[in-house]
Amino acid sequence: MKRMKKLLTGLLTLAMTLSMMTMTAFAAEPPAKMPTIDFDSSKKGSITIHKYEYNGEAKVTGTGEDNQTPPEGAEPLANVKFKITKIAELSAYYGTDAEAFPTVEAAKGMAAIATFEKATGSDGVATFNELPLGLYLVQETEAPAQITGKVEDFLVSVPMTNATGDDWLYNVHVYPKNSSTYGEVTLQKKGKIGSADATNLKGAQFKLEVQKNPTTWEQVLKNNKGADIGVAGILTTDDYGKITVKDLAPGDYRFVEVKVPENTGYIADLKTAYEFTVAEKDSPDEGATYKAGSILIDGVKVDTAQHPIEVINYKPAVEKEVQDKTTKAWENASADYSVGDTIPYRVTVDVPANIADLKTFTLTDTPEHQTYVDNSLKIYSNAECTTETLVGKYTVTSENSGWKITFDPKDLSSVAGERIYISFKMTLKEGAIVGSTGNTNEINLDYSNKILPDGVDPDPTLPKTDEIKNETTVYTFDIAVEKVDATDNTKLPGVTFDLYRKLSDDAVVGGNVSANPVKGLTGKFEKVETDLTTNSEGKISVPGLANGDYWLVETKTKEGYNLLKNPVNVQIAATYTETTTTETKTDATGKTTTTTIKTITLSNAGDSNNGVFKTVVKNSKGFTLPTTGGIGTFVFTFAGIAMMAAAVILLITGKKKKAE
Structure with missing residues (x-):
């Protein structure tokens, strides 16, 4: 018992x-x-x-x-x-x-x-x-x-x-x-080009890492319920630019960017880690400000479903503009000038917010049939180009008739995330292309396409660069004069003209500019060309002219013909239709080039729309006057004497009759 x-x-x-x-x-x-x-x-x-x-x-x-x-x-x-x-x-x-x-x-x-x-x-x-x-x-x-x-x-x-x-x-x-206890976290990826608003970015890739000890991080391939994390541990943002990872055990984690989307030109930030914590326990504070499994960022609870961890990729932007010769307005795609004119340009650069982390940031200007005016380049902080910035922090070198600036990106940290304006001048050279082809001026921006972690890759050639291209076109035109006989259209060589261009009433008189320069021209005019003489075919060609109101003044005509009584007007009034598209492509080396393509169609651009404005000037023959000492002079002299004698006789006869 x-x-x-x-x-x-x-x-x-x-x-x-x-x-x-x-x-x-x-x-x-x-x-x-x-x-x-x-x-x-x-x-x-x-x-x-x-x-x-x-x-x-x-x-x-x-x-x-x-x-x-x-x-x-x-x-x-x-x-x-x-x-x-x-x-x-x-x-x-x-x-x-x-x-x-x-x-x-x-x-x-x-x-x-x-x-x-x-x-x-x-x-x-x-x-x-x-x-x-x-x-x-x-x-x-x-x-x-x-x-x-x-x-x-x-x-x-x-x-x-x-x-x-x-x-x-x-x-x-x-x-x-x-x-x-599990946590769920959401990351929101956005892309920001220049000063435009950031937009959701699809196709960016990240890896998720968990902290094993104070100095060691390990990539997470599966969540804590055994489901795969992305594809082989690589997560890709969806159509809305989001990544959501569920069923994460308590611990310290971080997202690290692996790759930007293809064919975008965004700067990949492989250096910055976006850390967060999955809370193991409820908050120790009274009132339990967060529960176990909450997402903490810097110790503060964040509902990432409503307020995701935001990651922004940046991409610089560059735009080239040319000043309209008449209105002085900045034109995005085109303007027209005459050969020898000084052409003002403005380049707008949106500096990325992470500029100081880049290795390369270079601007190169490449003109066609134009030459950079030395010492004309300055950088401004405002669109009116009145307030200089970055003084002493850049050097301009001449290159292929254009210029080049190689910045130290750290020198641009004072304008990170802001716009700068580069103002400079070019001269349109002899031989400029007339008509619809035009004369382009291209700006190229080369910039680092990755920000590498400190000390990861000592290769001095890394990171590689991407490129942005933007251009404007300067057009110039041609006046073609044909001089002919008014009766039979015979070509008249050796006829000489001066060419004037009418200016606005507020034009300053001086140099080639004068008021009412010749009979028939009222107002202020610029003398463009002198002594333009027709060739053996009776033709004159005046290339390299901008839009304008032109007047031909005949100064010497062919023997036997009368000078023109009035100047001849020729209007150059071409108009432009501009279409702008942007394309981004990545080549086999991984270099991404973003090109703004500006398609410009000319209208009212002369004969066959080719930029040549033709005019036919007709001259008529004058009277044939006798030469000095010839019979013609004798006849006139004799007739005059006879008439005078008859007058005297009539006068005497009249007086005699009156006396009687």
Whole structure:
């Protein structure tokens, strides 16, 4: 009777101990008659651990048998490591003078008889077979990072009584469950070109890293439920520029950019890391300002579903403009000038916000049939080009009739994220192309296409550069004069003209500019050409003229013809239709070039719309006057004397009649 009481006491103690553990093994009170435990040393048992991840409220009492159904929502949990330690023989608790079962804390201090370790598989199961009979301490030694509610250590007796208390279970099944914490984070990728608003950027690539220790980060290939992170650990922004990663265990993470979208020309920032934390526990502050699993940035909770981690890629912008000769307005695509004119240009540069991190930022101007006016280039902070900036922080060198500036990007840090305006002048040279082809002037901006992490690649050729091209076109025209006989269209060589261009009333008189220069020209005029003489075919060509109101004044005509009474007007009034498109392409070397294509169509541009304005000037023959000393002169002289004599006779005769 005494032994039976001790046995019951031991079993009840074990049951009570196990009942305090989270889903540990349980032993029921045995009936009056129980089968005897076989203490034969050859007898073996097993402990099978069914591990689940579960965050629900349901509680299920363990029976030790392999028939328990986990609560709804419980998922098998792999890669949980357990250690079971045999700490005592059962004879000490079931035999003569049986002792009370130890507490878990007491068991931890007992000497180990045998130790076994195993991890759960993908089904969440770990089975320890062929175990010697005894009392075992079960300990969860390692679990996935998301497991924040680990199972407390517990004791298992092998064997133990079944649920009905009428038999011994030599193969014991336990169903411990762990609570977990997960975080979900969203990143928003945007692209910003020049001063334009940032827009969502599809196709940018990132990797996600988790911090293993203060100096080591490791790329995350799968989330903490085993799902792949992107493709081989590379995440790509969707149509809305977003990346969302779910089921992240508590810890410190960071997003690092890997690649910008193809054919965009954005600067890839491979240096900057965007760090965040998945909180392991509720906020320690009163009121729990955040819960476990919240996303923290610099210790502050951020709902990234509503306010994603924002990452911006930058791309510089450049635009070239030419000043209209008449209106003085800046034209995006085209203007017209005469050969020898000084042409004002303006280049607008949007400096990226991360300019100081770049290695290369170079501007090159390449003109056609134009020459840079030395020392005419200056950089301004305003569009009116009145306030200079970056003085002393750049050098202009002449190159192929144009110019080049190679900036030290750090010198541009004072204008990061702002606009600068480069003003300069060109001269239109002899031989400029007349008509619709025009004379282009192109600006090229070369800039680093990546920001590399410090010390990652010592190669001085890295990073590579991308390029932006923008151009304007200067047009010039031709007046073609044909001089002919008014009667039979015979070509008249040797006829000389001066060419004038009418100016506005506020033009300043001086030099080639005068008021009312010749009869028939009223107002202010610029003398463009003098002594234009028709060739053997009676033709004159005056190329290199801008739009304007031109007047031909004949100064010498062919012998036998009369000079023109009035100047001849020739109007050059070509108009432009401009279409602008931008294309970005990446070549085989990885260089991306963004080109603004400006298609310009001329209208009212002379004969056949080719920029040549033709005019035919007709001259008429004059009277044939006799030469000095010829008979013609004698006849006129004699007639004059005769008329005078007749007058005298009439006068004398008249006086005589009056006297009578």
